[in-house]
Amino acid sequence: MHRVDITLDQLRALEALARTGTFAAAAAALGRGHTSVLYLIRTLEDALGFAVVDRSGYRTTLSAHGRRVLASAREVLAAEAELHAAVHELRAGWEPTLRVVFDGIVPIEPLLRAVGQLARERVPTQIDVRAEFLAGVEDTFVRSAADLMIAVVPPAVALTAVPLPALPASLVAHRDHPLAHGRHDTKALRRHLLLTVRGSDPRLELPTAAIEAHATVHLNDFGAKRAAVLAGIGYGWLPDALIADDLARGRVRRIAWTRASRHRFVPRLYHRGHPGPAARRLIAAIA
Template identity: 35%
Template structure:
């Protein structure tokens, strides 16, 4: 039995795009050519990969398993291309890093600054995302590295630990929760107030508030906006220590006294592909991050 990369590519495209026609367009192939590839694949495997009873192609249980291994084939092909390109040129044409916006950019910026001395032609792109979207963006943008505070699904990636940081549950001192001074706030009291969150999706990250159902939510796009919303007394929420040091000192923000944990420690990590899959500039960036960890 032989499965070609062309068949695996067509199979993956149909799943990603939803229809044979859209897959054909994305691959710059004719509809009949892609249909032939998937039908010959099913014939060779003697398996039905799609349930075609509905409007959209839906994977069968067998199809889900075959897709997993086809994608491993395609990943191996991409890895081989990356290795060959690095062997041929040394300096990679581009380097992309996805990082969680809750992490202090200073450590990332310091590592990137060290790259200036190499005068490399490599184009460096740094993109911020938040929580679970970091790994999603790493996948969709085919990035080289990512910095995240969450466990990841891709076990083949290697990790470099970065500097830990703390998060505090805070409000403005004049917010109704912030006015409490003599006792610890109960969960029910927190539930009755607006909780400010980055992003609409809920990603449990080990905070004491993860499982609380608040009466209302205020969603923002990033932590700097979240900080401004809390300063405007629009609600309360978690902010990283590096972002609120000044405000806590001058008492324009306050760590809430609560029965639940009001501080939490996070250990961000830089995840990257195996060393041989990374070009010269990527290798230098990894060295910069390791020096910070020493």
């Protein structure tokens, strides 16, 4: 039976032999004596079970089998080159992984654009981006030991923060909802269904925190919340960016509450002490 081990050295020898055409030139390209290449090719053929060079003529050429093996060998060597490139970048200081968790309430385009840019530059860093909502952001940030976080809820752990553009939000209801027209006080609001995302956090300091509505519905994300508002199920805070169209077409209306019908979420970009190069690039691109 054949030996089944294949060595990268053997594949490199095959590649050099195919590229240069002769054993001697291949050996020169690899920086070794030509007998070394002879040995490598011979042991490669031993492992493969068939010849890769045609020795029938007085000058050797690659056999058809050899050319087929060469094609696969180049794949392996290309993968090895990728590994080397990644290793080189890692040695230059790039962090191997970068986990980002962000609040789905913020516009996603700047973040994705920056991530795409990094990926296009073949940075070795594996970037893992995850969307959560409100308090869920910090939960997964600490649970998965993430590096960056874009959160609206101020986190409990100590982190350095970079403020991002504020997100105006409005307290809205469907136009057919009783609260959609006229002016209402807190007592009036309390009689209707308040929609929140994942149990809105007191740290948000929303004006509605004191309402303690008769009934509250906790939804998973703002998309579901918007759908619920559009269905007339209840009322609640929604970011203006999400309902600009709905407001313009009159499908939903701001509630004229005696306290406030507008609020500004202030998302912040949080990171730990000393971000790596990829994290710095991402921070610079977002902030």
